[in-house]
Amino acid sequence: MELGDRQPGDAPLPEELQDAVREWSALALLTARSGGPTEKALVRRRGLQLAGRVADVLGRPVEFTDPSTGEIESVRVGGPAPRLAAHPPGPTPWATGLTISAFFAIVVTIADVALSRAFAEAFGLLWVPANLLVGLGLSPSLYLLRRVPFWRWPAIGTAVGLVAAWVVLLLGLLG
Incomplete structure (x- = not known):
């Protein structure tokens, strides 16, 4: 030009x-x-x-x-x-990113299970809709964060932690 x-x-x-x-x-x-x-x-x-x-x-x-x-x-x-x-x-920092995701997954799983069990002791099965509301409330933010370079890792970890908490809570109902 x-x-x-x-x-x-x-x-x-x-x-x-x-x-x-x-x-x-x-x-x-x-x-x-x-x-x-x-x-x-x-x-x-x-x-x-x-x-x-x-x-x-x-x-x-x-x-x-x-x-x-x-x-x-x-x-x-x-x-x-x-x-x-x-x-x-x-380049994508896989090692650091997956470490951050794992940390968030563990923290969110422990927190969600602890809060849901406390809620279940006080209100019975009302923990199910309460936990659904938490997951549905967080999902738009987690979805939007998936493309932000750093924040995608905590978002992935949080999503995995919520799913893991549901697995733990549902297995707890069976046992």
């Missing part, structure tokens, strides 16, 4: 857009020389975003040249702009 590629009748680009393209060009040059694959992908996405903005201002498609591969692609007016991730995803 070059700012000098203008045609007669093109609208003037806003100053902030010109500055953003110049800044991106300098970064793209550095990244093409010494950047890793993640950095190159981010620079490419940002370049496509800027190309989309330039196409919108000019009212016509513009050509975008990927700085790392040299591939040329046409970016049309009003085309979907790729979203730029706040932080590129890193």
Whole structure:
């Protein structure tokens, strides 16, 4: 994407857009020389975003040249702009995450069983609907947390702990 590629009748680009393209060009040059694959992908996405903005201002498609591969692609007016991730995803910390999940599963299981048994001593089988309400009340929050990088692990552990507590409580009714 070059700012000098203008045609007669093109609208003037806003100053902030010109500055953003110049800044991106300098970064793209550095990244093409010494950047890793993640950095190159981010620079490419940002370049496509800027190309989309330039196409919108000019009212016509513009050509975008990927700085790392040299591939040329046409970016049309009003085309979907790729979203730029706040932080590129890193490797999944399975050992740490599963340890956190196990901790939460144990704590939630013990707490739920203890509270349900205390509730059962005081109110009989009313612990069943009370425990259902706890599980149903937590489920939307646990479902939403499943994609949040750190909080997915406590959410998984909590869900497993609630299921384990139900198993323990139902087995306690049989015994």
